Amino acid sequence: xxxxxxxxxxxxxxxxxxxxxxxxxxxxxxxxxxxxxxxxxxxxxxxxxxxxxxxxxxxxxxxxxxxxxxxxxxxxxxxxxxxxxxxxxxxxxxxxxxxxxxxxxxxxxxxxxxxxxxxxxxxxxxxxxxxxxxxxxxxxxxxxxxxxxxxxxxxxxxxxxxxxxxxxxxxxxx
Numbered sequence: 001x002x003x004x005x006x007x008x009x010x011x012x013x014x015x016x017x018x019x020x021x022x023x024x025x026x027x028x029x030x031x032x033x034x035x036x037x038x039x040x041x042x043x044x045x046x047x048x049x050x051x052x053x054x055x056x057x058x059x060x061x062x063x064x065x066x067x068x069x070x071x072x073x074x075x076x077x078x079x080x081x082x083x084x085x086x087x088x089x090x091x092x093x094x095x096x097x098x099x100x101x102x103x104x105x106x107x108x109x110x111x112x113x114x115x116x117x118x119x120x121x122x123x124x125x126x127x128x129x130x131x132x133x134x135x136x137x138x139x140x141x142x143x144x145x146x147x148x149x150x151x152x153x154x155x156x157x158x159x160x161x162x163x164x165x166x167x168x169x170x171x172x173x174x
Contacts, residue, residue: 014076039122039132046131058135062142065094070146084109087147096139100167109172111140116161116168123162130162137170144172 016023046054069090088102097119101112113119113136122132134157141155159169 014072035117036121036125038118039125039130042118042132042135043122043126043130051131051134054131054135055138058138059142062096062139063146065096065139066090066143066146069094087143091140091143097136099140107174109144109174110158110169111172112159112167112169114161114167119161119168126162128160128163133157133160133162133168136168140170141172150174 042054045057073086084102084104088099092098095117097113097116099111100114101110103110103112116136119130119132119136122130137155137157141153144150145153154173156171156173157168158171159165159167161168
């Protein structure tokens, strides 16, 4: 068994190049938006539409990505498990950030990230006025809800990398 999700996807044909595009599971377009530009975009959305709108957008983006992955993984049941390591890996290959810690107990799940490609420039540009952490907290929550069939999660942003923190941390109560 291959430990690196990229290697595993390439070996199994789940990540292919076609016409200068990367495709996950041969159909999901895999592309990156420049991190600094995305930090500015998220901040503009927050300033124009407010925090509730930004949180809703994060939830929609996370659910959309998670549902696409879930549906493709369901076709490959014997190849890919729907465990927390898979959720962590899918969040990372989606470009939503590298997760440092993913801890689960009976009542909650804790996600901790450092050196996030979008949060870091957001901190530099907007410091503690950034709302990017709320956006990403909803994305991660959507992956948890979709893959673990949890209807509702209470999300608490317990540490903030934009607010003089060393890392960002979210707690998801089941």
